[in-house]
Amino acid sequence: MVRAYIEHGLSRLGQPAKLYYVGPFFRHENPQAGRFRQFTQVGFEIIGGQNDPIYDAQVIVVFDRLLKALRILKVSLKINSIGCRVCRPFYKKQLTNYYRQHEKELCPDCARRLNTNVLRLLDCKKEQCQPLKVGAPNLLDKICTICSHHLKGVLEYLDELKIPYGLDHQLVRGLDYYSRTVFEFFVEGPGSDVGALPGGGRYDYLFESLGGRLTPAVGGAVSFERLVAVMKAQEVKLPVKNHKKVFVVYIGDLAKRKALALVESLRTGGIQAGEAFGKESLKTQLKVADKEKYPLALILGQREIYEENVILRDLRNSLQETVALDRIVEEIRKRLKEK
CATH class of the missing domain: 3.30.930.10 (Bira Bifunctional Protein; Domain 2)
Structure with missing residues (x-):
């Protein structure tokens, strides 16, 4: 890739x-x-x-x-x-020093990796190496x-x-x-x-x-x-897929975080949702939605977050209205059905 x-x-x-x-x-x-x-x-x-x-x-x-x-x-x-x-080499050095003190207790694979790829010792599944892993330096601290x-x-x-x-x-x-x-x-x-x-x-x-x-x-x-x-x-039985389309637009950093949750909420509800999180401009995000031919867009800004609603814009006729977040999935299904 x-x-x-x-x-x-x-x-x-x-x-x-x-x-x-x-x-x-x-x-x-x-x-x-x-x-x-x-x-x-x-x-x-x-x-x-x-x-x-x-x-x-x-x-x-x-x-x-x-x-x-x-x-x-x-x-x-x-x-x-x-x-x-910057920080990983310092940790690898500490980890190597730790395992050098216990080299004779290592399994054959870990003894070899100690000289070639010390991080892999933390991934060892052999029983004899498990007690050593407990005492190893914590990477998150380094x-x-x-x-x-x-x-x-x-x-x-x-x-x-x-x-x-x-x-x-x-x-x-x-x-x-x-x-x-x-x-x-x-x-x-x-x-x-x-x-x-x-x-x-x-x-x-x-x-x-x-x-x-x-x-x-x-x-x-x-x-x-x-x-x-x-x-x-687990004897799983697969669900039936349902394709619906809506594009989520955000304005500002706070809305960006909430927009991610909104996208996943829509997808969980069986609605195919798109986004352009790499674009900060409202105009640019709407251009992406139009180019990819999304019929509907949801616009989420700071005001909408505080009022717990979202702007629903029909990109087919440019009409829009404000809808409560807790009923947005139902409203989108209704609009897409009317298409």
């Missing part, structure tokens, strides 16, 4: 680019439970634009919505920050102020969306191009043996290694096989 973004000049298009892919993937290592030699993966990426925590939250929301749409139950979200080029502020922003957006999560300071990525946010979804009970479901994180440094320039990017992925395995274990 990143190579295609660089080679085909996608940076010249509107930013950030929101991209997805679906296709076959192959693993070199030996197959394990939930880890097949060949599998089908779906991924969602937000590339370019600003290094804004709202994009990390949006990626997480996509997979949270996917699991809910598939009616997968007892889901838990784990999230962490692995820092950046990240810099900028990374800490970024993580705080992501968590605030998740709180706004009422998505439960747990901070896991041992959740890591072994590759150096990852930075800041990392996350994984798990299930408890039936299906838990497949391991992590959707997972991902921020990978701002990957572009440089492929000949591009430093580019903000965050994404995630999940294999169909793991989803199917969990759904079979």
